[in-house]
Amino acid sequence: SSNAMWGGRFSAGPDAIMEAINASIGYDKRLSDQDIAGSKAHAAMLAAQGIITQADAEAITDGLSRVKAEIDAGEFQFSAALEDIHMNVEARLRELIGAAAGRLHTARSRNDQVATDFRLWVRDQCDAAMQGLEALQRALLDQAEAGADWVMPGFTHLQTAQPVTWGHHMMAYVEMFARDASRFRDARARMNECPLGAAALAGTGFAIDRHATAAALGFDKPMDNSLDAVSDRDFALEFLSSAAICSVHLSRLSEELVIWSSAQFRFVTLSDRFSTGSSIMPQKKNPDAAELIRAKIGRVTGALVALLTVMKGLPLAYSKDMQEDKEQVFDAADTLMLALAAMTGMISDLTANRASLEAAASAGFSTATDLADWLVREAGLPFRDAHHVTGALVAKAEAQGVDLPDLTLDEMQAVHGDITDDVFGVLGVHKSVASRTSYGGTAPAQVRARITDWRERLS
Numbered sequence: 001s002s003n004a005m006w007g008g009r010f011s012a013g014p015d016a017i018m019e020a021i022n023a024s025i026g027y028d029k030r031l032s033d034q035d036i037a038g039s040k041a042h043a044a045m046l047a048a049q050g051i052i053t054q055a056d057a058e059a060i061t062d063g064l065s066r067v068k069a070e071i072d073a074g075e076f077q078f079s080a081a082l083e084d085i086h087m088n089v090e091a092r093l094r095e096l097i098g099a100a101a102g103r104l105h106t107a108r109s110r111n112d113q114v115a116t117d118f119r120l121w122v123r124d125q126c127d128a129a130m131q132g133l134e135a136l137q138r139a140l141l142d143q144a145e146a147g148a149d150w151v152m153p154g155f156t157h158l159q160t161a162q163p164v165t166w167g168h169h170m171m172a173y174v175e176m177f178a179r180d181a182s183r184f185r186d187a188r189a190r191m192n193e194c195p196l197g198a199a200a201l202a203g204t205g206f207a208i209d210r211h212a213t214a215a216a217l218g219f220d221k222p223m224d225n226s227l228d229a230v231s232d233r234d235f236a237l238e239f240l241s242s243a244a245i246c247s248v249h250l251s252r253l254s255e256e257l258v259i260w261s262s263a264q265f266r267f268v269t270l271s272d273r274f275s276t277g278s279s280i281m282p283q284k285k286n287p288d289a290a291e292l293i294r295a296k297i298g299r300v301t302g303a304l305v306a307l308l309t310v311m312k313g314l315p316l317a318y319s320k321d322m323q324e325d326k327e328q329v330f331d332a333a334d335t336l337m338l339a340l341a342a343m344t345g346m347i348s349d350l351t352a353n354r355a356s357l358e359a360a361a362s363a364g365f366s367t368a369t370d371l372a373d374w375l376v377r378e379a380g381l382p383f384r385d386a387h388h389v390t391g392a393l394v395a396k397a398e399a400q401g402v403d404l405p406d407l408t409l410d411e412m413q414a415v416h417g418d419i420t421d422d423v424f425g426v427l428g429v430h431k432s433v434a435s436r437t438s439y440g441g442t443a444p445a446q447v448r449a450r451i452t453d454w455r456e457r458l459s
């Protein structure tokens with residue numbers, strides 16, 4: 001039999017394969033709340049404009065509430081023959097309230113309906129991402145505060161570079177996640193315009209009030225161009241772009257946790273709650289959550305590339321290709337929210353090992369730059385010369401198998417005569433970090449000031 005919604009010009013129903021490739025109900029049932037909210041706003045507007053009767057609008061609204069209750073209770077029978085969430089809801093509404101249900105789709109198309117539903121859904125996910133990011137920032141701030149002056153090695157090329165503080169390292173991620181949150185905020189603001197009333201593509205001759213439906217659904221305004229409204233999915237792409245960048249940040253932090261929790265580093269101990277064991281090696285405590293976050297980023301960047309690819313060749317206006325937007329975004333959003341929650345749990349629970357961090361901080365000639373700076377400041381050398389002299393001192397220490405502060409003054413003076421006892425004052429890692437007082441630097445005073453700023457901003 002042909003389709004009850006659009007079967008007027010058809011004499012045969014779809015092949016089973018056609019139904020299988022066409023149906024989206026298996027996943028777009030997740031839009032049921034948005035779909036019902038959109039339909040209620042539309043019905044109320046149609047009645048207010050005198051396009052349908054108040055009695056029909058009330059029957060539709062009550063019926064939609066019953067449909068929602070059935071879905072919430074898990075009693076709703078979703079049907080692949082009815083393709084998608086929009087037609088599933090409307091068909092059930094007709095069973096519940098009869099002919100009035102047929103008036104709901106006046107001055108509306110599934111094209112503006114799905115664009116509206118999906119914008120509402122993605123808008124919520126922007127809010128959820130911002131919330132998740134804020135929780136993660138708070139966990140990082142707690143860690144930063146506890147170890148604002150704990151020294152650790154800062155790396156470039158994963159080779160010891162200069163000492164930094166644990167607090168400074170934690171705060172670097174607070175900044176990254178703040179920018180991620182601001183990207184979701186921007187995307188949300190830009191997507192907050194309502195497609196409803198664009199109808200199939202050209203608008204409608206019915207005297208609808210698009211401002212009313214936009215306001216009822218919490219949008220700032222109706223979209224200005226009906227073709228654009230049903231054609232673009234840039235709001236979903238912006239969400240995915242923001243999610244992909246955020247996932248990269250999560251993945252980098254995960255990578256650090258994997259390295260830091262190894263026996264070779266021992267910078268952090270992950271909690272039992274966020275680790276797993278090995279079925280053969282009894283000593284193992286593995287950072288699986290960090291590894292999985294690092295891996296799951298592939299799903300998010302994959303979703304972005306997939307949707308960009310879906311959209312790139314589409315002429316205006318709607319093409320069925322665009323139905324492929326949803327699974328990608330659903331999966332990316334689920335993945336991101338789970339990754340944010342897991343990272344927040346790991347960060348809140350982990351113990352930073354102050355003694356290991358400090359021991360590692362002084363290894364690898366980490367204060368060589370401080371020594372070169374001292375030669376510039378106290379002995380008046382040009383920085384390039386100071387760099388060369390310090391390099392020679394490092395080579396000497398390395399040859400003797402000692403750290404820079406272990407060289408004697410005589411050994412240092414053999415390399416450069418102007419070096420005095422005073423130099424030992426700058427070779428310690430605590431002195432080194434305390435001296436880096438430039439704005440945004442690693443000095444504990446700077447780190448604490450940034451922590452205070454962020455506590456205020458998040459309160």
Ligand code: ARG
Nearest residue numbers: 024084110111114318322323
């Ligand atoms: N399930 C469809 C989608 O997600 C709804 C829009 C269908 N519109 C159409 N003209 N076939 O894109």
